[in-house]
Amino acid sequence: MSVIYVLLAISIVIALVFFVAFIVSVKRGQYDDSYTPSVRMLFEDELVKNTSDTNTTTKKANPTK
Amino acid sequence: MNIVKCYHCGGDCDMSTIFFDDKDFCCNGCKTVYDIFSSNNLSYYYDLQSSAGATPSVVKDKYNFLDEEDIVEKLVEFNDGNIQIINLYIPHIHCSSCIWVLENMNKLHDAVISSFVDFPKKMVRITYKNKFLSLKELVVLLAKIGYEPYISLDDYGKAKQPTDRSLIYKLGVAGFAFGNIMFLSFPEYFEVSGFWIDQYKVLFRWLMFVFSLPVVFYAAQDYFISAYKGLRSNILNIDVPIALGVFVLFVRSTLEIMFDWGTGFFDSLTGLVFFLLLGKFFQQKTYSFLSFERDYKSYFPxxxxxxxxxxxxxxxxxxxxxxxxxxxxxxxxxxPxxxxxxxxxxxxxxxxxxxxxxxxxxxxxxxxxxxxxxxxxxxxxxxxxxxxxSYLTQLWGNAVFQKDKSSSFQTLTDRIGKRFTIAVLSIALIATIFWSFYDSSKMFNVFTAVLIIACPCAIALAAPFTLGNMLRIFGKKKFYLKDTRTIEQLAVIDTAIFDKTGTITTAKKSAVCYEGLGLTLDEESLLKNTLRASNHPLSRTLYSMLKEHDIMILDDYHEHLGKGIEGRKAANHIKVGSAIFVGNASEKNMVKTVVHVSANDEYKGRFVFHNEYRKGVSQVFKSMAEKMNVAILSGDNAGEKSRLEGLLPKGTLLLFNQKPKNKLEYIKALQEQNKKVLMVGDGLNDAGALAQSNVGIAISENVNVFSPACDGIMDASKFGQLHHYILASKKAMKIIKMSFTLSLAYNIVGLYFAVTGQLQPVIAAILMPLSSISIVVFTTISTNLMGRKLK
Structure with missing residues (x-):
């Protein structure tokens, strides 16, 4: 039954990984503006459809860069 | 007639339609923007949202000050000589097209490295190479495409305020610990003894202890601080029993696992803190595109x-x-x-x-x-x-602007919290004394159990969830309040003061009526053509009111500064302006806004300008006057007095010629008589009164444009609903009181277990979340039901 120690350790490590990921995302400001990204993510696909020279424009239009 | 809509801005194209590239434009400005967009491969702008644009304004010389290095330095966020980063507030940002075009600024100008829109704040953050594009050029470029940024004195040298994210961190910590502790305490809920539990419970319990540490010492610290502050100023606020509960939970649980008395209440402890923080988070609804803290700096260049x-x-x-x-x-x-x-x-x-x-x-x-x-x-x-x-800015020297309104107001929860704390402490003491005679071994157990179970989680949640939800409902109705405290204050208002111009009247003086002899067709035509030449605002209004006439060229036209205008065509001669200028000495009524007309030196009559009152003013005053004292404080002259008297219920106090400072003093005097004053105003002249009043509401025709510091901003179209909103606030307070009763019922059940000394951790772990969740469900459903009735 001492495998429980291993399992506990794994479960806590996984939980901590998610916790740290959460803290990092807050710190980077991902929770500051929860609206704009939801609109922004819809742009790129449409852009490919609408512009002729997709090569240059999509690269430039990527708003996350 | 088929009205053509402008392809760019959606405005009506009247006579001067510009036809370009198979599309209609209302003006040259809109056409130019379209031209810029289409030639730079940005016409996708119009596919996202049709007619999203704004007509660019003429900005020549307006941004000359951006040539000054010192000013630029104070405005930009980052500057290393090559690259500058600036945050600009652009009021026009309103749809996905706006986001798209602003984030593709680099297509318009190569020097723009990146641009990033924060839609809720209506801000854009632009990184650019300032060697190739100066800040002034950037701003002018933005203005050219209809996205003119608003730069005011407020932006000058303003230190970037770091966003406070501590509540999210705390919520994350509490949620993380709560979830893990729940898992770890699960085995002991069901299996009280057995080989497995006996062997591993020590490890499980100490793990729970470790998880609870950041919750008690980090996530819950605000409650301890607030309770301490309250006690120091002799106030028993709601945070006192909460802090006491958290403290007792932690100490008792730690002692339990140390001496192997039991599992402790770590699950309830973390759950409690998590729910409380959730309530706080919900309450914190902010309208980031609005500012409630503006002063004259936001208006000044x-x-x-x-x-x-x-x-x-x-x-x-x-x-x-x-x-x-x-x-x-x-x-x-x-x-300035x-x-x-x-x-x-x-x-x-x-x-x-x-x-x-x-x-x-x-x-x-x-x-x-x-x-x-x-x-x-x-x-x-x-x-x-x-x-x-200066005269205006001195107003901000008044002490009222330094005072924090929230500190002086005791919320309903705090008032209840006081009685609640006293009751809980006395129950705990009586029960302990009873057990000290009966079975002294259970004394400590009972004392702590009472404090744990009576921890007013549900009570503390009732107000944040009810008021937080109300705030959202009001927000959807375009009635934006600063915080939940404002709703509580609104519910107890007993005096309402209104400003006149801009608040109960619309911005334009558009109601005109003519008194006097009839004008012949020729005279009317001459009048219209004379007015056409004048730039005076009254002339412009009158001009747009008169019927359409053929445009003719006057033989003679004179503008007499401060007096009036005169025009002549053939034998006809007309004079428009003040009474003396027109030649009517008998006119005595000087308070009304009047334009007199005479034709060929014969006095004809006068045009009287009235303020146009907002829809529903009469009804709002009528229904409010039944419940509270209503008054009007106007900075204007008494010209509208008789008209207002007819419009408003009898007994409405009307005061005219009130300076900004008078308004402030008047409200202060009312408050000294223990009145709870609501001030409804619009401009900077009301700023003092809005700050002094218990609740200051600014009426705004366009909420994106600026309104002075206040507690709430209301869209002008909703003015007629004002009283309904006040009544809704009252109902919200009733809902809170109802949920207090509900949570008290839970507490009584819990206290029964506690006082009789049979509180098991599992009971606490069930009762606490159950009461909290039922309160949340109850308040949310009842406020939503109420919100549906609001218009």
Whole structure:
């Protein structure tokens, strides 16, 4: 039954990984503006459809860069 | 008639439709923007949202001050000589097209490295190479495509405030610990003894202890601080029993696992803190595109043109303006300091300062006050007072602007919390004393159990969830409140004070009626054509009111400054203007806004201008007057008195010629008689009154445009609903009281277990979340039901 120690350790490590990921995302400001990204993510696909020279424009239009 | 809509801005195209590239445009500006977009591969803008654009405004010379290095330095967020980063507030941002086009700024200009829109805040963050594109060029470029940024004195040298994210962190910590502790305590809920539990429970319990540490010492710290502060100023607020509960939970649980008495209450402890923080988070609804803290700085320009002794012009920062300086005020510019008019055709709109809607004409040598806006052409003025000494800005020196309103108000929860704490402590004591005689081994157990179970989680949640939800409901109805405290204050209002101009009237004086002899068709045509030439605001209004006539060229036209205008065509001669100018000496009523007309030196009659009142003013006053005292404080003259008396219920107090300071003092005097005052205003002239009142609501025709510091901003179209909103706040308070009763019922059940000494951790672990969740469900459903009835 001492495998429980291993399992506990794994479960806590996984939980901590998610916790740290959460803290990092807050710190980077991902929770500051929860609206704009939801609109922004819809742009790129449409852009490919609408512009002729997709090569240059999509690269430039990527708003996350 | 088929009205053609502009392809760019969606406005009606009247006669001057411009047909370009198979599309209709209402003006050259819109066409130019379309041209810029389509030639730069940005026409996708119109596919995202049709007619999303704005007509670009003429901005020549307006941003000259951005040539000054010092000013640019204070505005940009980052500057290393090559690259600058700036955050600009762009009021026009309103749809996905806006986001898209602004984030593709680099297609318009190569020097733009990246641009990033924060939609809720209506901000764009632009990184650009300033060697190839100066800040001024960038701003002008934005203005050219209809996205003119708003730069005011408020932005100047403002330190970037770091966003406070501590609540999210705390919520994350509490949620993380809560979840893990729940898992770890699960085995012991069901299996009380057995080989497995006996062997591993020590490890499980100490793990729970470790998880609970950050919750108690980090996530819950605000409650301890607030309770401590409350106790120090002799107030038993709701945080006292909460802090006590958390503390007792932690100490008892730690002792339990140390001495192997039991599992402890770590699950309830972390759950409690998690739910409480959740309530706090929900309450914190902010409208990031609105600001409730504005002062005159948000209206004032950063720099103004100063004329040097040698006749040269320079851009001077407004704080650097000294007494005796000569300033050049261009058309549509705001006057930042008090001074004397030197020359130019001064027509100053003081609606910001006094609430008086009509522009004032000044002659050389007259005094000009800060806050006025020049309406026609450029003027020169000499400075009499520096910016901080000016008449308008002095208002902000008043102590009321330094005071924090929230500290003086005790919320319903705090008032209940006081009684609750006393009751809980006495129950705990009585139960302990009882057990000390009966079975002293259970004394500690019972005492702590009472404090744990009575921890007012549900009570503390009722207000945040009810009011937080109300805040959202009001927000959807375009009634934006600063915080939940405002709703509580609104519910107890017993006096309502209204400003007149701009608050209960619309911004324009558009209701005109004619009194006097009838005009012949020729006279009317002449009148219209005479008015056509004049730039006076009253002439413009009157012009647009009169029926359509053929445009004809006058033989003679004269404008007499401050008196009126006259025009002649063939044998007909017409005079329009003040009574004396027109030749009607008998006219005595000077308080009304009147334009007199005479034709061929024969007095004809007068046009009386009325303020147009908002829809539903009469009903709002009528229903409010039944419940509270209602009054009007106006900065205007008494010209509308008789009309207002007819419109409003009898007994409404009407005070005219009130200066900003008078309004503030009046409200202060009412408050000294223990009245709870609601102030409804609009302009900067009401700023003092709005700050002094218990609840200050600013009415705004366009909530994106600026309104002074206040507790709430209301869209002008919702004015008729004001009383319903107040009633809704009252109902919200009733809902809170109902949920208090509900949570008290839970507490009584819990206290039964606690007092009889049989509180098991599993009971606490069930009862606490159950009561919290049922309160949340109850308040959310009942406020939503109520919200549906609101318009």
């Amino acid at each position: 950063i720099a103004i043109t100063r004329i040097l002794k040698n006749g040269k012009e320079e851009n001077a920062q407004v704080y650097d303006i000294k007494v005796g300086d000569r300033l050049l005020i261009r058309n549509e510019e705001l006057i 300091v008090d001074g004397i008019l030197i020359n130019g055709n001064a027509q100053i709109d003081y609606s910001f300062v006094s609430g008086e809607s009509e522009a004032v004409r000044l002659a050389s040598g007259d005094k000009i006050f800060a806050g006025g806006k020049q309406l026609s052409g450029a003027i020169e003025m000499e400075v009499l007072k520096t910016i901080s000494q």
